[in-house]
Amino acid sequence: MAHRLRQGPFMTETFALPSAGDSPWTCPFCPLACDHLGVAVDTTSQTLTLQGGACVRASAALAQFNERPSAATPSIDGQPCSLDSALQAAEGLLRASRQPLFGGLGTDVAGARALYPLACATGAICEPLGGAALMHGLRALQDRGQFTATLSEVRTRADVIVFIGGVPADVAPLIGLRCGIGDAQVPQRRVVVLGPSSGCQALLEAWAGQGGVQVEAVPLDGDLFDTVSQLAVLVSGRSLPAAPPALQQLAATLRGARYGVLVGSPPRLPANGALVVEAVHQIVGSLNRSTRAAALWIGGGNGVATANQVFAWLSGLPLRSRLGPRGLEHEPLLFDAGRLLADGAVDALLWVSSFDATAAPPANALPMVVLGPPGMASRCLRSDGPTVFIPVTTPGIGSDGHLFRTDGTVLMPLNRVFSDHLPTVAEVAGRLMAAISQAERTTA
Numbered sequence: 456m457a458h459r460l461r462q463g464p465f466m467t468e469t470f471a472l473p474s475a476g477d478s479p480w481t482c483p484f485c486p487l488a489c490d491h492l493g494v495a496v497d498t499t500s501q502t503l504t505l506q507g508g509a510c511v512r513a514s515a516a517l518a519q520f521n522e523r524p525s526a527a528t529p530s531i532d533g534q535p536c537s538l539d540s541a542l543q544a545a546e547g548l549l550r551a552s553r554q555p556l557f558g559g560l561g562t563d564v565a566g567a568r569a570l571y572p573l574a575c576a577t578g579a580i581c582e583p584l585g586g587a588a589l590m591h592g593l594r595a596l597q598d599r600g601q602f603t604a605t606l607s608e609v610r611t612r613a614d615v616i617v618f619i620g621g622v623p624a625d626v627a628p629l630i631g632l633r634c635g636i637g638d639a640q641v642p643q644r645r646v647v648v649l650g651p652s653s654g655c656q657a658l659l660e661a662w663a664g665q666g667g668v669q670v671e672a673v674p675l676d677g678d679l680f681d682t683v684s685q686l687a688v689l690v691s692g693r694s695l696p697a698a699p700p701a702l703q704q705l706a707a708t709l710r711g712a713r714y715g716v717l718v719g720s721p722p723r724l725p726a727n728g729a730l731v732v733e734a735v736h737q738i739v740g741s742l743n744r745s746t747r748a749a750a751l752w753i754g755g756g757n758g759v760a761t762a763n764q765v766f767a768w769l770s771g772l773p774l775r776s777r778l779g780p781r782g783l784e785h786e787p788l789l790f791d792a793g794r795l796l797a798d799g800a801v802d803a804l805l806w807v808s809s810f811d812a813t814a815a816p817p818a819n820a821l822p823m824v825v826l827g828p829p830g831m832a833s834r835c836l837r838s839d840g841p842t843v844f845i846p847v848t849t850p851g852i853g854s855d856g857h858l859f860r861t862d863g864t865v866l867m868p869l870n871r872v873f874s875d876h877l878p879t880v881a882e883v884a885g886r887l888m889a890a891i892s893q894a895e896r897t898t899a
């Protein structure tokens with residue numbers, strides 16, 4: 456069995472037959488965008504496997520691919536067709552719509568840049584997969600601002616790390632590693648899990664076994680809203696005698712830290728999670744009067760953070776926005792995709808998910824255009840509405856691209872492992888835009 460290897464810049468192990476000219480590999484499968492791992496290609500079976508470390512999510516995602524150029528073709532209502540036919544049908548569906556919804560938005564920078572003018576041309580409302588979680592952070596940011604840290608700052612400087620509401624290992628499996636827990640750059644590090652810890656006992660024990668790392672769990676007092684509110688009061692220096700001693704001690708620990716970082720994950724927050732985000736920002740603000748502190752939010756995977764950044768550059772507004780008859784509109788509550796679909800407020804859906812074949816569109820009977828990996832085609836079969844499926848490449852696997860990391864300031868290059876010969880979201884959206892423009896010129 457022979458291997459070719461695409462590897463990250465920090466790997467120390469070597470594997471058989473690294474191919475000349477290979478570029479570093481960045482994992483596109485969660486908000487951390489790790490660049491310290493590699494991918495080996497088994498040239499016999501052409502399967503892809505993770506190298507240089509372990510991550511269940513990355514391994515499961517890589518197992519969906521093989522190195523063969525894809526033979527997948529577009530389809531209309533489940534019947535294979537040419538790309539030209541699929542684009543023509545998709546253009547017809549979008550032009551016939553009075554209010555389309557662009558959902559999912561799982562793409563890279565180039566894909567989002569190409570979707571934006573298409574959304575403007577069709578008046579589409581744009582709402583990503585997990586839009587409610589994105590709004591938790593955005594609404595808190597819009598209301599009061601924030602201090603946030605990068606992953607590198609946390610890894611190299613944070614002496615106290617508090618996980619708010621538990622450890623988000625389900626959202627970002629290597630969160631401990633990327634926060635530098637056990638990394639000798641910070642010799643003494645205190646890690647506190649505020650909230651449920653029963654599901655991550657093995658992880659906490661592993662962290663506690665590393666030199667210089669002290670781990671503790673602080674249970675909630677009431678719910679997460681109650682607990683972070685009390686912590687905010689205590690950190691501000693006000694007296695709260697009824698607060699549990701463990702919470703009082705946590706406030707003292709944060710006040711005594713050189714650089715405390717509060718790590719949370721919007722996708723794990725309950726409804727109205729923006730209130731938790733605001734309370735965390737209040738804690739950080741209080742701490743920054745006397746020491747140094749920041750928040751780190753783990754979310755925006757599947758290209759969601761990237762789409763939000765790009766739409767904000769291009770329009771000045773985040774997602775859950777549209778260019779409609781009244782100009783640019785941002786509606787953080789009304790433009791919830793679930794609400795729009797349930798209310799019959801949209802009449803066509805363009806669904807984009809180029810990283811995750813399992814992130815299929817929500818059940819609906821609307822005319823639908825889906826841009827997804829080939830493995831998503833079977834998940835889009837239905838009998839209650841016209842469907843155009845166009846298989847697209849996955850950036851970081853079958854094509855190059857760029858993706859924003861969870862900390863928002865770092866744009867990671869995605870280098871392909873092989874060429875799958877599928878179109879990118881940018882190419883498909885660009886051709887749709889050209890077809891719609893041409894059709895409008897013809898009918899004008």
Ligand code: SF4
Pocket residue numbers: 482483484485486487488489492510511512513627628629630
């Ligand atoms: S933690 Fe996330 S980015 Fe890192 S290897 Fe796992 S899935 Fe990929």
